Amino acid sequence: MTRLPYSQDDIEQMAKELLRMEPDPIPRFILLKEFMHLKPTEAAYKRAYEKVLAHPFVVKLEKEQTSHGYWGHFHVDTEAMIQRCLSIGLAPEHPCLSSAVAFIEKVLKGEDIWHQRCEKQDNPRWWLEMFMPLVSAASLSLIHPNHPLLDKHIEVWERFAQAAWATGEYRLEQEKQRQIDYFKINTKRIIPFYNYYAVLFLTSRKEILEASLDKKILSYCLQKKDGMYYIYDNQASVPVPINDTKCFYHWLRLLTILSRFQSWEGSSHSYCRWIWKQRNETGFWDLGKKPRGWYFPLSDSWRIEKNRIIDSSIFVLRLLKQDAAAR
Template sequence: MSDYKTGRWAKQILDSRDSEGMWGNFHTLSQPVGNKEITTEQALRRLRILGFTKDDEPIRWVLDRMCLCVSGRKKIDNYYEKTHDWALFEKLMLSAWIRIFEPENKIALDVAKQWGEIVEKSFGSGQYNRADDIAAFTSQFGRKPKSGFETGFGMFYHAALLKGVLSPATENLLLQYYLTRSDGIYYIYDKSLNVLPDVFASKRASQYLAAIELLAGYGQARGKLGFVAKWLDSHKDKYGQWDLGAGAKDGVYFPLSDSWRKREYRIADCTERITNLMQQIF
């Protein structure tokens, strides 16, 4: 992998850290808009894409802060949404991000196992059952679910959190469930993942790949995502490279290189990303 950690985009993000080593409020995961301040979550996602890991000081700093928050020793910020049980949502969200960078972190793993128990019971009949989900949630948290994120496991955070905590049979069912959900994975891609994008060279295809990259980290993924590997293989050029087009530049997944003024830099970025994914699913 090329060293994007010292490049233009990483410097831009790192230079915007506040005095606590954060970036604005933590949540939201949506694409940054114009000159608006980025969130800490957006910064984490972008830095990870640029190659930062838990061993890099900016990431370590935020990981430690998230762990303090999940364990109830410090607030992440003053933001909250009244429509949710915000304390529960924060634990889910922050634990997912901790596990993205540090899968075996005990604080986050304990939260993952809680949700994993709910998933096991929700798929106990051999497919997702909402009534079983509600019953399992109620048993785990002592009340019935009351907002959208509390049932259905349809968010980015659930998919990121649950890797490595499910039985092989349940993981297989969960992956099939994600692939066939009509509204995809919330925050990442809003269509069925079983339906390939119509246009390969597009931002839409890049967003689709983000959802597949999320699922590729599951142990059962290789057997489930072969159709994606075939689709990608069919879009290689004669040099064995890929090009998602100039429209894929979104400030999130692309660019990696400092500039896309030259087509070869764009192709290099696209090829690196897709090669990494192919190694996981093909």
């Protein structure tokens, strides 16, 4: 296996250089927590986190969240805001996340449903009995991957994946039949193992997928011509240059999701080398234009070039540090 062009020490050194740029409160906290490995018990951590809690981004999240624990519609709005909360460094115990968790728990217990109109499908039960529990469970797994309410759902989706690959090759009909048998819903629209929410769920704990199945699913997702619905609509195994800002961002988002697979370490080198080469003359990454979505901004404003470089580099380094740490 070819060596990476960077090490864990290189990643930490880059984080130190970003800190010397005097980043705004949120990116500064992320760098201290995720790259300098400050502990919650340390005074510097507490001071930095207090500034995050008082930040206008967080105040806005708190203000816009309803008393029921969601923002707008659950799908897609609340899903995005949960990821936004986690991305800017909020702890799972933060009121925004704990309130969202309380609502999701009710959904998974059958005590509530999403407060939005059901999407029209070929079977009206699809939305309430197949899609809603999966998306809710996947969202909860991002906050509390070991939550006991997830156990049953994890077992169900693991069995679907096993059925899809029971012969050693992907068999759609076997996957479809297993889902129909379980849900007792006659529908043409199954939710395949490579679906965004299914992948989030199947990779939420290390022990869910047996190693060989984990590797097969990752390989399938990397080679899938139309990428992953909701995330990126091109083949993940084809590198994207950073000057194609929109595609580079969505490509990296997909790789970040796929990096959750246990077998990612054995497949990641070529992608990480390519990403490393996309640095600018200062040695960092600059997406140029802010991509749409929940991830950006981390800094107070992208009108300042320094902030744009800090945010872009954190986005990239969050992926690269996983591989550096594994070497």
